[in-house]
Amino acid sequence: MTANKVEVDVVVIGSGAGGGAAIQALGPLVHAGKKVLLLEKGPRFDHTQFSGQELDMAGTLYAAGGGFPTADRAITLAFAEGLGGSTLVYTGTSVRPPRRVIDGWKVPGLEYRDLVHRLARFERQNGVDFVPDAKINDNNRLFAEGCRKLGWTPEQFAVNLRGCRGSSLCNLGCPNGAKQGTAYVQIPMAERAGVEVVTRARVLRVAPAPAGPTGGQGGVLDVEVDGTPVPMGAPSTWAPGRWIVQAKDVIVACGAVHTPALLLRSGLGATLPALGRWWTCQPAHILVGEHDRPLTNAVGHPKSFLWEERIVEDRYFLEACMYFPFVTAKNLTGFGPEHERLLKAYERLQMILVLACDDALPDQRVAIDAAGDPVVHYRLTDATVTAMVKATRAAARIFFAAGAKAVHAPSARPTLLTRDEQDRIDERVHERHFHRGAVSVSAAHLMGGCRMGEDTATAVTTPLGQVHGVPWLHVADASLFRTALEINPYLTVMALAEHVADAVSRKHGVDPEAARA
Numbered sequence: 001m002t003a004n005k006v007e008v009d010v011v012v013i014g015s016g017a018g019g020g021a022a023i024q025a026l027g028p029l030v031h032a033g034k035k036v037l038l039l040e041k042g043p044r045f046d047h048t049q050f051s052g053q054e055l056d057m058a059g060t061l062y063a064a065g066g067g068f069p070t071a072d073r074a075i076t077l078a079f080a081e082g083l084g085g086s087t088l089v090y091t092g093t094s095v096r097p098p099r100r101v102i103d104g105w106k107v108p109g110l111e112y113r114d115l116v117h118r119l120a121r122f123e124r125q126n127g128v129d130f131v132p133d134a135k136i137n138d139n140n141r142l143f144a145e146g147c148r149k150l151g152w153t154p155e156q157f158a159v160n161l162r163g164c165r166g167s168s169l170c171n172l173g174c175p176n177g178a179k180q181g182t183a184y185v186q187i188p189m190a191e192r193a194g195v196e197v198v199t200r201a202r203v204l205r206v207a208p209a210p211a212g213p214t215g216g217q218g219g220v221l222d223v224e225v226d227g228t229p230v231p232m233g234a235p236s237t238w239a240p241g242r243w244i245v246q247a248k249d250v251i252v253a254c255g256a257v258h259t260p261a262l263l264l265r266s267g268l269g270a271t272l273p274a275l276g277r278w279w280t281c282q283p284a285h286i287l288v289g290e291h292d293r294p295l296t297n298a299v300g301h302p303k304s305f306l307w308e309e310r311i312v313e314d315r316y317f318l319e320a321c322m323y324f325p326f327v328t329a330k331n332l333t334g335f336g337p338e339h340e341r342l343l344k345a346y347e348r349l350q351m352i353l354v355l356a357c358d359d360a361l362p363d364q365r366v367a368i369d370a371a372g373d374p375v376v377h378y379r380l381t382d383a384t385v386t387a388m389v390k391a392t393r394a395a396a397r398i399f400f401a402a403g404a405k406a407v408h409a410p411s412a413r414p415t416l417l418t419r420d421e422q423d424r425i426d427e428r429v430h431e432r433h434f435h436r437g438a439v440s441v442s443a444a445h446l447m448g449g450c451r452m453g454e455d456t457a458t459a460v461t462t463p464l465g466q467v468h469g470v471p472w473l474h475v476a477d478a479s480l481f482r483t484a485l486e487i488n489p490y491l492t493v494m495a496l497a498e499h500v501a502d503a504v505s506r507k508h509g510v511d512p513e514a515a516r517a
């Protein structure tokens with residue numbers, strides 16, 4: 001059977017924070033007579049079908065049901081597949097990057113001021129605002145109170161919502177269409193501008209266009225459109241089967257796992273020694289504190305406060321959080337009666353997410369297996385374990401200061417700390433109890449693998465996101481990060497992706513700033 005063929009000027013692969021921001025920025029090219037296409041592997045969803053059922057929705061929206069394992073199976077990685085990418089399931093915590101991190105990247109031409117200018121526009125577009133005091137639930141209030149009682153300063157952050165009904169289901173797909181991810185804001189804007197959006201279209205490989213009378217310019221994509229029925233989500237607008245897409249410029253935005261994997265299976269590893277490497281994920285785990293009374297946690301918006309005073313010195317930060325029963329069960333270390341007792345106390349549990357800032361190291365990397373699928377070789381270093389242990393001690397103090405009677409700490413043996421052990425937290429919570437693989441660690445802030453920079457030994461793309469040595473190929477997602485961001489990344493991903501897309505627009509004769517004015 002012969003493959004269908006399509007020719008466009010620019011194609012974006014992936015529709016998450018990066019791909020969504022890039023495709024919107026490219027909209028004005030259509031007015032200039034160019035053809036622009038977005039290809040997304042997952043389906044287009046109708047949010048009214050989101051059921052809030054934890055296992056069903058995790059299986060529908062997340063890669064590997066939210067439990068994509070690292071090669072040593074010690075960490076599970078969470079990222080989504082569908083129009084909107086991980087913005088379908090993110091919580092919407094909207095924070096600006098620390099200046100010290102962006103300046104520390106030393107990427108020529110990447111100005112902190114310019115990034116902030118860009119992300120401020122996304123903040124306006126995506127309805128970023130603070131949850132009003134009256135709607136802050138017990139879990140968030142207790143986090144802030146606990147910090148203040150210890151003399152620490154909690155910070156309220158903004159979230160991206162329009163018409164939030166406080167159902168707390170953000171990580172299972174907002175059933176109310178309130179969370180303002182790219183599927184609700186940037187992609188519809190691009191479609192209104194005339195961009196074609198094709199879902200259930202997985203890009204298998206990219207290659208240079210063959211030389212010839214009309215060829216030899218740009219790249220060629222081998223695309224597989226999936227026509228198998230799925231329980232949720234619209235069928236593709238393209239016929240199932242193989243498609244060949246030729247484009248003058250190709251922008252890859254498949255996320256920090258799949259972008260390096262796509263470039264590796266396209267054979268680019270031979271000329272790009274940094275491809276897949278310096279990969280980071282801000283490893284995290286959920287801690288619970290048990291109170292005597294029921295708390296509002298599974299209602300209201302799940303996240304409003306963080307504490308990051310130890311970030312520079314001790315490499316961690318803490319956020320108030322809410323997780324569903326299955327994920328909570330997975331995060332509690334151990335089995336048996338104590339595990340069961342805590343889960344039965346679910347409505348009395350306060351929750352805190354501890355996040356470590358891991359170092360970007362060349363051996364932490366995305367590789368591919370014989371089938372070309374991604375394999376993430378990532379090991380928790382001693383420094384990261386120490387950061388997680390320090391974070392756990394701090395979180396335990398917040399729980400007790402907020403009135404919890406017991407705290408479950410995965411890096412303590414036994415894992416349950418009681419109030420009368422408050423003075424012994426440092427001794428009870430310790431690296432010697434943190435057994436890699438036994439302590440449940442997960443990560444959702446996946447970054448790196450196609451770092452930007454000038455030196456081809458340590459970077460995959462130029463400061464403008466063009467793959468070194470391949471003028472028609474660009475990257476516009478979280479894989480561009482040179483180090484972990486030290487905070488929630490989506491706004492920075494969007495700003496960086498727009499920075500890359502603007503360079504592509506200029507190549508095609510469109511001044512992006514003038515088009516946005």
Ligand SMILES: Cc1cc2nc3c(=O)[nH]c(=O)nc-3n(C[C@H](O)[C@H](O)[C@H](O)COP(=O)(O)OP(=O)(O)OC[C@H]3O[C@@H](n4cnc5c(N)ncnc54)[C@H](O)[C@@H]3O)c2cc1C
Pocket residue numbers: 013014015016017018019039040041042078079080081082083084085086087089090091092093094095171201202203204253254255256258259262444445446476477478479488489490491493
């Ligand atoms: C549960 C969860 C909660 C989070 N909460 C927050 C938060 O509150 N605040 C915050 O700042 N960040 C949060 N994040 C992180 C944030 O969502 C990501 O950093 C961001 O979405 C990354 O953007 P991206 O474009 O790199 O990748 P993604 O958003 O993951 O998008 C990649 C897209 O590429 C598609 N794709 C992959 N391979 C192919 C292929 N071969 N062909 C076609 N398409 C392909 C995927 O299906 C996906 O749609 C959260 C993440 C998760 C998982």
Ligand code: SF4
Pocket residue numbers: 161163164165166167168169170171173174175176177178179300301302
């Ligand atoms: S809390 Fe708000 S944003 Fe989150 S799922 Fe419910 S309505 Fe949507």
